[in-house]
Amino acid sequence: MTEQPAPSPALLPHVLLSAAMSLDGHIDDATAERLVLSTxxxxxxxxxxxxxxDxxxxxxxxxxxxxxxxxxxxxxxxxxxxxRGLPEYPLKVTLSGSGELDPDWRxxxxxxxRVVYTPDTxxxxxxxxxxxxxxxxxTGPSLDPVTLLADLASRGVSRLMVEGGSTVHTLFLTSGLVDEIQLAVAPFFVGEAEAPRFTGPGAFPQSARRRMTLTGTQTLGDIAVLRYAVQPTGKVTAADLEWMRLAVDLSRQCPPSETAFSVGAVIVGADGRELARGYSREGGDPTVHAEEAALAKLPADDPRLRGAxxxxxxxPCSRRASRPRPCAELIRAAGIPRVVMAWREPALFVADCVGAELLEAAGATVLETPQLAEEARAVNSHL
Ligand SMILES: NC(=O)c1ccc[n+]([C@@H]2O[C@H](COP(=O)([O-])OP(=O)(O)OC[C@H]3O[C@@H](n4cnc5c(N)ncnc54)[C@H](OP(=O)(O)O)[C@@H]3O)[C@@H](O)[C@H]2O)c1
Ligand SMILES: [Zn+2]
Incomplete structure (x- = not known):
C-alpha cells in the first residue's frame, strides 16, 4: 500500500471583529442593563x-x-x-477560562x-x-486563540465573526489574528470610567499600531460604520503562501552543493511590496545564505525592515562555521518582526538549529507553512 501524504492543514479562518461603540469608545455603559448603541x-x-x-x-x-x-x-x-449547502445558522462559539457557564443562557x-473553548483546567x-x-x-494549559482557530478550521470554518466583548476583542487583536474590523459608531457619549471599551489596554502588534487601511465607510441613519483591514501578523495567510512559493522558486536557482542546503528568501514590507530577495550561494559566493543575501541588498537601517x-x-540558521553571525542573528539585528519558514532545519550539517527559538526569544513572531514544507524539502532531496 502506498502511503498517502498527510493533508496539509487549512489556513486559519478569516477573522472579522464587529462592535458597536459610543463616540467615546464604549461598547456598553456601567449599569447592568444592556446599552442600546445600534439601530x-x-x-x-x-x-x-x-x-x-461560518x-x-x-x-x-x-x-x-x-x-x-x-x-x-x-x-x-x-x-x-x-x-448554498450551509447549515441554516452559523456555528456559535464561546470561550471561557473558568467554565462557569449557565445552562439557562439563550x-x-x-x-x-455550539462549541465552547476552555483551558484544560x-x-x-x-x-x-x-x-x-x-x-x-x-485548548491546552491556557486559552490559546491559535488552537481555537485551528480547531475551527478543522470544522470547515473559514470565516469567523467575533462579536465581543472587550476582553475577547483585545485577545484576538493582540494575538495578531484579526483580518478585518467593522465598527458602528453611535452618536452619543457614555462618559463612565468603568464602562467597557471596544478593547482594553494590551500589547497590540505593530500592524495594528501603525495606520491601518480604511476600506470603507457607510452611513446608516445616525450610525457611521467604519471598516478597516488589519494585517494578521500572528497567522499564515494566503498572501504568505504566495510569497513562500516565490521563495521556493528562488531556492531552485541555487548553484548545486553536496554540502549545503538550497534555500530561497524574500523580504516583504508591511505594505505587501517586495523589498529584497536572495538565495543560497547567490553571486557565486559558496558560503552565502539566502536570508543573508536578501538582507545585504538593503541598508541596515532601512526603516521598512521594522514592519517587514x-x-x-x-x-534561519543559529550557528554557522563560515560567518561570525548566523542568519537568525542578522534578522534580529535588522529588526524584522515576523519570520515565516517552510521547513525546519534537519540536523545534517549543524546539530540542533534553534533559529526559530532565538528569534522568538528576541520578540519576533515565527510562523511555519507546513503547506509548502514538502516543496521546500524536495529541492534538497539530494542531501
Ligand atoms: N457593543 C457591542 O458591540 C458589544 C458586543 C459584545 C459585548 N459587549 C459588551 O462587552 C461587555 C463584556 O465584555 P467582557 O470583556 O466582560 O467579556 P467578553 O470579552 O465577552 O468575555 C470575557 C470572558 O471570556 C473568557 N476569556 C476571554 N479571554 C480569555 C483568556 N485569554 N483566557 C481565558 N478565558 C478568557 C473569560 O471567561 P470566564 O469568565 O468564563 O472565565 C472572560 O471572562 C458587556 O458589557 C457587553 O455588553 C458589547
Ligand atoms: Zn543562514
Missing part, C-alpha cells in the same frame, strides 16, 4: 455579516452580561445559506450548534454545567 438598520447589517460567516464567537462575559441569542434573524438569509437553546466544570448543550473543547516579514524556505 434596526445597523442590526440588519450585522445580520447580513452573520449570514456570511461561525460567530462571543466571550463568556458577553453571555453573562447580555444573554444574547446570536441568530441570523432574516428567514431569507437563512434560506440562502441552506440553498445561547445554548437557539440557532446553530476548566473542561470538567464546563462539561458538568452544560451536559449535551454544547461541545466543550480543551522575511520568508525563508528553511529555518
Amino acid at each position: 434596526p438598520e445597523d442590526l440588519d447589517r450585522v445580520d447580513q455579516l452573520r449570514a456570511e460567516s 461561525a460567530i464567537l462571543v466571550g463568556a462575559g458577553t453571555l453573562r452580561a447580555d444573554n444574547p441569542r446570536l441568530l441570523v434573524n432574516s428567514p431569507e438569509r437563512r434560506a440562502e445559506r441552506t440553498a 445561547f445554548w437553546h437557539t440557532g446553530g450548534a 476548566a473542561v470538567g466544570t464546563a462539561r458538568r454545567r452544560l451536559g449535551a448543550l454544547a461541545e466543550v473543547v480543551p 516579514t522575511i520568508y525563508s524556505t528553511l529555518e
Whole structure:
C-alpha cells in the first residue's frame, strides 16, 4: 500500500471583529442593563455579516452580561445559506477560562450548534454545567486563540465573526489574528470610567499600531460604520503562501552543493511590496545564505525592515562555521518582526538549529507553512 501524504492543514479562518461603540469608545455603559448603541438598520447589517460567516464567537462575559441569542434573524438569509449547502445558522462559539457557564443562557437553546473553548483546567466544570448543550473543547494549559482557530478550521470554518466583548476583542487583536474590523459608531457619549471599551489596554502588534487601511465607510441613519483591514501578523495567510512559493522558486536557482542546503528568501514590507530577495550561494559566493543575501541588498537601517516579514524556505540558521553571525542573528539585528519558514532545519550539517527559538526569544513572531514544507524539502532531496 502506498502511503498517502498527510493533508496539509487549512489556513486559519478569516477573522472579522464587529462592535458597536459610543463616540467615546464604549461598547456598553456601567449599569447592568444592556446599552442600546445600534439601530434596526445597523442590526440588519450585522445580520447580513452573520449570514456570511461560518461561525460567530462571543466571550463568556458577553453571555453573562447580555444573554444574547446570536441568530441570523432574516428567514431569507437563512434560506440562502441552506440553498448554498450551509447549515441554516452559523456555528456559535464561546470561550471561557473558568467554565462557569449557565445552562439557562439563550445561547445554548437557539440557532446553530455550539462549541465552547476552555483551558484544560476548566473542561470538567464546563462539561458538568452544560451536559449535551454544547461541545466543550480543551485548548491546552491556557486559552490559546491559535488552537481555537485551528480547531475551527478543522470544522470547515473559514470565516469567523467575533462579536465581543472587550476582553475577547483585545485577545484576538493582540494575538495578531484579526483580518478585518467593522465598527458602528453611535452618536452619543457614555462618559463612565468603568464602562467597557471596544478593547482594553494590551500589547497590540505593530500592524495594528501603525495606520491601518480604511476600506470603507457607510452611513446608516445616525450610525457611521467604519471598516478597516488589519494585517494578521500572528497567522499564515494566503498572501504568505504566495510569497513562500516565490521563495521556493528562488531556492531552485541555487548553484548545486553536496554540502549545503538550497534555500530561497524574500523580504516583504508591511505594505505587501517586495523589498529584497536572495538565495543560497547567490553571486557565486559558496558560503552565502539566502536570508543573508536578501538582507545585504538593503541598508541596515532601512526603516521598512521594522514592519517587514522575511520568508525563508528553511529555518534561519543559529550557528554557522563560515560567518561570525548566523542568519537568525542578522534578522534580529535588522529588526524584522515576523519570520515565516517552510521547513525546519534537519540536523545534517549543524546539530540542533534553534533559529526559530532565538528569534522568538528576541520578540519576533515565527510562523511555519507546513503547506509548502514538502516543496521546500524536495529541492534538497539530494542531501
Ligand atoms: N457593543 C457591542 O458591540 C458589544 C458586543 C459584545 C459585548 N459587549 C459588551 O462587552 C461587555 C463584556 O465584555 P467582557 O470583556 O466582560 O467579556 P467578553 O470579552 O465577552 O468575555 C470575557 C470572558 O471570556 C473568557 N476569556 C476571554 N479571554 C480569555 C483568556 N485569554 N483566557 C481565558 N478565558 C478568557 C473569560 O471567561 P470566564 O469568565 O468564563 O472565565 C472572560 O471572562 C458587556 O458589557 C457587553 O455588553 C458589547
Ligand atoms: Zn543562514
